[in-house]
Amino acid sequence: MTQPFWLDPFPVMFPPTNIAMTDPNGLLAVGGDLSPEWLLLAYSKGLFPWFSEDDPILWWTPNPRxxxxxxxxxxxxxxxxxxxxxxxxxxxxxxxxxxxxxxxxxxxxxxxxxxxxxxxxxxxxxxxxxxxxxxxxxxxxxxxxxxxxxxxxxxxxxxxxxxxxxxxxxxxxxxxxxxxxxxxxxxxxxxxxxxxxxxxxxxxxxxxxxxxxxxxxxxxxxxxxxxxxxxxxxxxxxx
CATH class of the missing domain: 3.40.630.70 (Leucyl/phenylalanyl-tRNA-protein transferase, C-terminal domain)
Structure with missing residues (x-):
């Protein structure tokens, strides 16, 4: 995959983690929000948010872990x-x-x-x-x-x-x-x-x-x- 998956605010769901980028390592998706629903779903699938102040929300699943x-x-x-x-x-x-x-x-x-x-x-x-x-x-x-x-x-x-x-x-x-x-x-x-x-x-x-x-x-x-x-x-x- 050459670019991350773009998320809509609804529904609360992520794409399969096997399409995550290899460079940068583990970048899977962009968007969503930081509500408990998004965060708990993310962690349960092995994802976490990591982004700078001026960036959109970036979701990661590095390999290896x-x-x-x-x-x-x-x-x-x-x-x-x-x-x-x-x-x-x-x-x-x-x-x-x-x-x-x-x-x-x-x-x-x-x-x-x-x-x-x-x-x-x-x-x-x-x-x-x-x-x-x-x-x-x-x-x-x-x-x-x-x-x-x-x-x-x-x-x-x-x-x-x-x-x-x-x-x-x-x-x-x-x-x-x-x-x-x-x-x-x-x-x-x-x-x-x-x-x-x-x-x-x-x-x-x-x-x-x-x-x-x-x-x-x-x-x-x-x-x-x-x-x-x-x-x-x-x-x-x-x-």
Whole structure:
């Protein structure tokens, strides 16, 4: 395919992912909107929006896909030591908007500006209010110093972005999240595209086809949308 598929506002539907472009890798469609209906359908099919402020909405499904199988999470000795020190406090869904805003301001290697626009923040905050989008907050002396956010459907967590104002803060957020997700029988976190940061934590690449096969099984598992709270002592589990 030499150009992306153009979407009408209605009906809410996407074309088959196998017609996605190879250059740029995974660009499938343009248009639609950022309503919960569009976003939830997109994620359930392995799509995510990624576009600049002045662009139309672009929907992506890269091949290969970066994923973190929760059982493959790598926790270095130094990170375990940091966790044992107890210098950070971690919460779930306590300040979703603040996490998104902090992620929007975080510098990204090779990127000029951010794709986390005001429209994106409002759209994902709406998903959060409906129990589909979640945040992990890392605090130090009552200051928000790290965290991540993403979307959950069934028993898949689709990671969107993370930030860190202190060494290892975003890693601590991921470890805490993985520990809780494992207790809930989640198997996979979608990391979207490969980064050295995620590879160092155990992420791998799989084909789009394998990713979608895993989605079919996992997004259909019952897990009601709701506000998340820890029901495990994640620090003891890690230490």
């Amino acid at each position: 970066a994923v973190l199988m929760i059982d493959n999470l790598k926790i270095s000795r130094s990170l375990k030591k940091t966790i044992r020190k107890g210098q950070f406090q971690v919460t779930l869904d306590q300040n979703f908007r603040a996490v998104m805003e902090a992620c929007s301001l975080a510098p990204r290697e090779g990127q000029d500006g951010t794709w986390i626009t005001e429209d994106m923040i409002e759209a994902y905050c709406t998903l959060h209010e409906k129990g589909h989008a979640h945040s992990v907050e890392v605090w130090q002396e009552s200051e928000l110093v790290g965290g991540l956010y993403g979307v959950s459907i069934g028993k898949v967590f689709f990671g969107e972005s993370m930030f860190s104002k202190r060494t290892d803060a975003s890693k601590v957020a991921l470890v805490a999240l993985c520990t809780q997700l494992k207790a809930w029988d989640f198997n996979m976190i979608d990391a979207q595209v490969t980064s050295n940061h995620m590879l160092s934590l155990g992420a791998t690449e799989i084909s789009r086809e394998e990713f979608e096969q895993r989605l079919i099984a996992d997004v259909q598992q019952p897990f009601p949308p709701k506000k998340w709270v820890f029901n495990v002592d994640w620090q003891s589990e890690v230490a």
